[in-house]
Amino acid sequence: MALLVDKHRPRTLESLTYHPDLSARLSSLAASGDFPHLLIYGPSGAGKKTRITATLRALYGPGAEKIRIDSRVFLTTSNRKLEFNIVSSNYHLEITPSDVGNYDRVVIQDLLKEVAQTQQVDLAAKQRFKVVVINEADSLTRDAQAALRRTMEKYSPNLRLMLLANSTGNIIAPIRSRCLLMRVAAPTEAEIMDVLAKVGKKENYKSCEDLERRIAHDSERNLRRALLMFEAVHAQNDNPSDKTSIPPPDWEALIGVIATDIISERSPARILQVRAKLYDLLTHCIPATTILKTLTFKLMPKIDDGLKSEVIKWAAFYDHRIRMGSKAIFHLEAFVAKFMRLYEGNLLGMDIDFDD
Amino acid sequence: MNNFFDIRARQAAAAKGTAASSSKQTGTTENQRLQPWVEKYRPRSLDDVTAQDHTVTVLRRTLQSANLPHMLFYGPPGTGKTSTVLALAKQLYGPELIKTRVLELNASDERGISIVREKVKDFARMQLSNPPSGPAGEEYRKKYPCPPYKIIVLDEADSMTQDAQSALRRTMETYSKITRFCLICNYVTRIIDPLASRCSKFRFKSLDERNAGRRIEDIAKLEGVALEDGVVDTLLRCSQGDLRKAITFLQSAARLAGAGQVTNREQKKPKRTKIEDAEDDDEDIDAMDVDAKASASASSTAVTVRSIEDIAGVIPNATISDLTTAIQPTGPGTLYSRVSRTVTSLVADGWSASQVITQMYDAIVLSDEAIGDWQKTKIVLCFSEVDKRLVDGSDEHLTILDLCLQIAGILGAR
Ligand SMILES: Nc1ncnc2c1ncn2[C@@H]1O[C@H](COP(=O)(O)OP(=O)(O)OP(=O)(O)O)[C@@H](O)[C@H]1O
Ligand SMILES: [Mg+2]
Numbered sequence: 001m002a003l004l005v006d007k008h009r010p011r012t013l014e015s016l017t018y019h020p021d022l023s024a025r026l027s028s029l030a031a032s033g034d035f036p037h038l039l040i041y042g043p044s045g046a047g048k049k050t051r052i053t054a055t056l057r058a059l060y061g062p063g064a065e066k067i068r069i070d071s072r073v074f075l076t077t078s079n080r081k082l083e084f085n086i087v088s089s090n091y092h093l094e095i096t097p098s099d100v101g102n103y104d105r106v107v108i109q110d111l112l113k114e115v116a117q118t119q120q121v122d123l124a125a126k127q128r129f130k131v132v133v134i135n136e137a138d139s140l141t142r143d144a145q146a147a148l149r150r151t152m153e154k155y156s157p158n159l160r161l162m163l164l165a166n167s168t169g170n171i172i173a174p175i176r177s178r179c180l181l182m183r184v185a186a187p188t189e190a191e192i193m194d195v196l197a198k199v200g201k202k203e204n205y206k207s208c209e210d211l212e213r214r215i216a217h218d219s220e221r222n223l224r225r226a227l228l229m230f231e232a233v234h235a236q237n238d239n240p241s242d243k244t245s246i247p248p249p250d251w252e253a254l255i256g257v258i259a260t261d262i263i264s265e266r267s268p269a270r271i272l273q274v275r276a277k278l279y280d281l282l283t284h285c286i287p288a289t290t291i292l293k294t295l296t297f298k299l300m301p302k303i304d305d306g307l308k309s310e311v312i313k314w315a316a317f318y319d320h321r322i323r324m325g326s327k328a329i330f331h332l333e334a335f336v337a338k339f340m341r342l343y344e345g346n347l348l349g350m351d352i353d354f355d356d
Numbered sequence: 357m358n359n360f361f362d363i364r365a366r367q368a369a370a371a372k373g374t375a376a377s378s379s380k381q382t383g384t385t386e387n388q389r390l391q392p393w394v395e396k397y398r399p400r401s402l403d404d405v406t407a408q409d410h411t412v413t414v415l416r417r418t419l420q421s422a423n424l425p426h427m428l429f430y431g432p433p434g435t436g437k438t439s440t441v442l443a444l445a446k447q448l449y450g451p452e453l454i455k456t457r458v459l460e461l462n463a464s465d466e467r468g469i470s471i472v473r474e475k476v477k478d479f480a481r482m483q484l485s486n487p488p489s490g491p492a493g494e495e496y497r498k499k500y501p502c503p504p505y506k507i508i509v510l511d512e513a514d515s516m517t518q519d520a521q522s523a524l525r526r527t528m529e530t531y532s533k534i535t536r537f538c539l540i541c542n543y544v545t546r547i548i549d550p551l552a553s554r555c556s557k558f559r560f561k562s563l564d565e566r567n568a569g570r571r572i573e574d575i576a577k578l579e580g581v582a583l584e585d586g587v588v589d590t591l592l593r594c595s596q597g598d599l600r601k602a603i604t605f606l607q608s609a610a611r612l613a614g615a616g617q618v619t620n621r622e623q624k625k626p627k628r629t630k631i632e633d634a635e636d637d638d639e640d641i642d643a644m645d646v647d648a649k650a651s652a653s654a655s656s657t658a659v660t661v662r663s664i665e666d667i668a669g670v671i672p673n674a675t676i677s678d679l680t681t682a683i684q685p686t687g688p689g690t691l692y693s694r695v696s697r698t699v700t701s702l703v704a705d706g707w708s709a710s711q712v713i714t715q716m717y718d719a720i721v722l723s724d725e726a727i728g729d730w731q732k733t734k735i736v737l738c739f740s741e742v743d744k745r746l747v748d749g750s751d752e753h754l755t756i757l758d759l760c761l762q763i764a765g766i767l768g769a770r
Contacts, residue, residue: 028611033390036604042706077468109464143463146515150462153438156395168708169746174512174542177433177600178394180608181669185705221704289751296754300692308692309761316758320750 004231005224008199011065013054016047017198018191022184026051029180030058033127037152039137039163039171042184045222048164051184052133055162060091060126076106086111092131097140104144112148116155129160137163138170145172152178186221189213195223196230205234210242218246251286252294259298266340271333278332288328292319292335299339307346314338393607394600397575399439401447406599407567408436411558415444419501426528426537428552430544431560434600437540440560441509448507450500456485457502463512469523472516476508476524480531506535513539514546521548528554562597565589572602581610582658590661594668601668608667609659671707676715680724683760685768695764699757709752713742713759720763731766738762 010016013023013030029035040048056064067089074082082103087094095111097104115130134140140148152161152175161179168176187195196212199205211233219226229246237244248256258277261270281291296315300308318335322328399405402412402419411429418424429437445458459479461472484504487496496502510516510524528537528551539555541547569588576583587609595601665672681687682698702712717739721732742759746752 025608025612029608032611034392034396034607036392036607041708043704046706077466109466113464143515146463146512148464149512150438150460151464153395156392167706167752169710169752170749174433177598178604180604180667183669183706183708220700293751293754300696305690305692309765312754312758312761316745316750316754319754320745320748323749 003228004199004203005227008202009050009053011054011057013051013058016051016054017195018047018187019184022051022182023054025182026055027058030055035059035127035129035160036180037156037161037163037178038182039165039168039176039179040182040184041165041168043186043222044166045219045224045226046184046186047223048184049135052162052164056089056092056131056133059131060089064089064091066090074100074103074107074110076103082107091125091127092133094133094135096135097144098136102141104141105147108140108144108147108151112151112155112159116151116159129156129158131160131162133162133164135164138165138167140171142172145175149174149178187223189216189221192216192219192221192223192226196226199227199230200234203234206239208240208242208244211240211244211246214242215246218248251281251284254281255291255294256298259295259302262299262336262339263302263343266344271336271340274336275329275333278329278336282328288322288332289319292322292332295335303343304346307342310342311339314342392604393575393579394603397571397578397603399436399443401443402440405436405440405443406571407563408440408558408560411440411560414556414558415440418444419447424503424505424507424536426532426555427539428544428547428555428557429538429540429560430542430547430557432542432562432598434595434598435560435563436599437560438511441507441511441538441540445507445509448500449502450487450496452496453485453487453500453502456482457506458509459506460509460511462510463515468517469520472520473523473527476527476531476535479508480506480527480535482506484534504534507538508535509538509540511540514541514543518548521551525550525554563592563599564597565592568592568597568599568602571599572606575603576606576610576659579607579610581606581613584658584660586661587659587664590664594664594670605664605667606659609663612663612667613657613659669708669711671711671715675702675705675707676719679716679760680719683764683767685764691764691768692761695760696757699753699760703753703756709746709756710743712756713739713746716759727767734766735763738766 013027016023040052042048053065067087070086070088071083072086074084076082080103082100084095084099084107093111093115095107097107100107112132115132148161151159163171163175163179165171168181193209193212193216196215197207197209200207200212212230215226215229215233219229233240233244233246236247247253254277258274261274261277278291282288292315296311299311303311314335318331318338321331321334325331402416405412427441429441431437445454449457459475461475465471484506487493487500487502513521524537528535537555539547539551544552544557544559569592572588572591573583591602591605595605679698679702682694683691685691687694720727721735721739727735738759742755745755
């Protein structure tokens with residue numbers, strides 16, 4: 001059975017509940033015919049993909065929803081075979097370059113040129129151009145982004161790109177210059193509650209405003225997460241009330257345990273225990289930077305106000321280290337050790353740690 | 357269900373396409389006119405190139421003398437580098453010869469050492485094509501000088517490896533009699549010295565206000581878009597000298613205001629429908645520049661300053677001042693709770709971090725007179741570190757939170 005997130009995904013621009021101004025802009029662009037390349041950015045779970053899918057429908061009609069998945073093989077320059085999946089309809093196709101890692105440039109070069117040089121199969125298509133949606137565009141390598149530049153200009157009669165990203169920081173300036181940037185803000189808690197109420201009604205859930213409010217709050221304005229929690233709570237409780245607890249995902253619960261561990265005992269032995277848990281998280285593919293950030297924000301309510309700026313400072317420092325370095329566990333552990341020292345120093349009433 | 361990777365479907369479609377071409381022509385012409393404005397208004401000749409006077413003057417001279425050095429164009433995105441070389445090539449060779457005389461390789465082409473060598477070699481070796489003979493040829497030559505060499509354009513050359521660049525040195529020399537190279541890049545430092553020193557360098561400046569402003573006004577007029585006072589200035593400010601960006605912003609704002617919707621779909625002349633190769637279309641578009649102006653519909657409203665800022669991702673002043681208020685030493689609740697709440701909502705609203713720090717910098721370092729100089733000295737250090745981290749891909753939430761708390765710390769330590 002489909003998850004709620006997919007089952008009740010709005011399919012047209014008109015049925016999107018929040019950001020009406022954004023929907024209006026997209027539909028006026030879609031109606032005008034001279035649609036630009038788009039770079040859509042915003043936090044995850046804000047509904048970027050839903051909006052794009054609805055825009056495709058506005059551009060091409062319901063045919064854009066008839067999608068299929070093809071497996072394609074690409075040959076790299078070193079003659080290695082690369083296999084990956086492409087989702088496509090008659091009018092558009094969709095790729096996630098991180099699926100092909102450092103070979104993304106090859107894929108981009110070949111694929112986009114191929115798309116650009118083929119004609120619309122459907123002669124009744126409403127647009128002459130086809131759309132290529134690139135998910136997680138902020139993880140494209142620089143080379144791959146460079147490869148997009150002239151392609152976006154030269155083939156613009158036949159091809160439009162829609163790039164999806166969490167932020168524009170990792171998109172090179174020449175690409176930003178070629179796109180219309182569109183920010184999709186995360187829905188507010190009230191907007192999330194609104195969506196939950198609507199979905200709940202369709203599913204015949206017993207409505208419980210307080211619970212929905214708590215879910216909206218706990219989701220940190222991430223609609224996808226809110227819907228997943230909503231579904232989980234209702235799956236586990238036949239009759240949920242405003243007191244029903246909302247279980248966090250396993251990994252998040254484990255990070256909560258780590259935070260308590262660290263606060264309750266600051267010692268080398270404890271670091272060892274924590275390390276085992278960190279490894280556990282890493283082997284379950286939770287990104288190190290997510291672990292660090294989640295841990296930091298779980299520690300915050302447990303410490304003195306005077307200490308908070310300093311802890312954030314080191315969290316930001318080690319986050320940077322994780323990205324630049326190669327062994328995530330080193331930096332996670334270093335953060336834990338650093339935190340313990342700061343915490344001890346604070347207990348003793350000393351500023352022992354202001355060495356940068 | 358058909359799919360466009362399906363060769364059979366494509367062939368069938370192509371066949372049907374030719375059969376149905378007469379009835380389809382109308383539709384296709386419309387679509388050609390519905391190009392993004394940046395392409396629609398790409399300069400067609402050197403005269404159209406705005407604000408690069410020096411470069412244009414020098415290049416125009418080469419049209420007369422028919423002599424051309426190797427060239428290196430460099431400058432920020434959207435300042436006309438690619439457009440200039442394409443316009444030059446068109447004026448030198450005309451539509452007939454340009455295909456055989458000009459080779460363009462860009463970052464989307466495979467450009468390893470051996471490939472560059474092979475491609476360049478093959479191209480350079482090809483016999484020089486000639487303009488059509490007879491009186492038609494004379495006519496052609498009058499319009500286009502057709503100098504006796506070919507041009508190889510290496511666009512986006514900053515993404516070529518050093519090795520591939522070194523390999524070019526020899527090639528450049530070997531074929532220098534019959535070929536000219538034009539290298540284009542954003543950062544001149546990415547081009548190895550031996551190559552750069554073989555070229556005449558042309559710097560493309562960020563477009564200055566006056567000229568770029570005129571170009572924007574012209575486009576607005578051609579498209580029948582009304583602009584509120586100050587829109588042109590706002591466009592220039594928000595696009596920071598990148599004309600391509602400014603034009604895209606303008607187009608999107610115009611659509612939002614309902615201006616220039618192409619409601620009036622009368623045709624000038626039919627055009628061919630075949631689109632085997634998208635590059636061919638360049639020529640077709642030449643003819644279509646102006647006819648959209650008729651469509652300024654009465655219902656449309658003028659493009660506003662705020663709509664431009666919105667599209668450009670400029671953060672409203674109120675939001676920035678929430679942030680600068682939160683970092684003051686005194687206020688409701690604890691410092692951390694104030695700052696973290698504001699930053700969390702800023703991040704959830706999806707504002708790009710670089711925009712946040714740019715506007716914070718303006719608000720705190722440039723405009724806030726109440727902050728002492730020694731404090732500002734410390735604050736700029738934080739900005740420097742944060743900018744670097746963001747470029748390295750650090751988490752935006754943690755990084756901005758850290759920046760704000762550090763500034764708050766500096767402001768609190770009186
Ligand atoms: N000097 C200019 N005069 C007129 N139009 C310009 C100029 N510069 C840029 N434009 C507009 O911006 C578009 C892009 O310009 P162009 O492709 O030449 O940029 P570029 O310098 O090659 O940028 P990049 O470094 O990103 O490749 C053009 O199609 C045109 O509409
Ligand atoms: Mg260019």
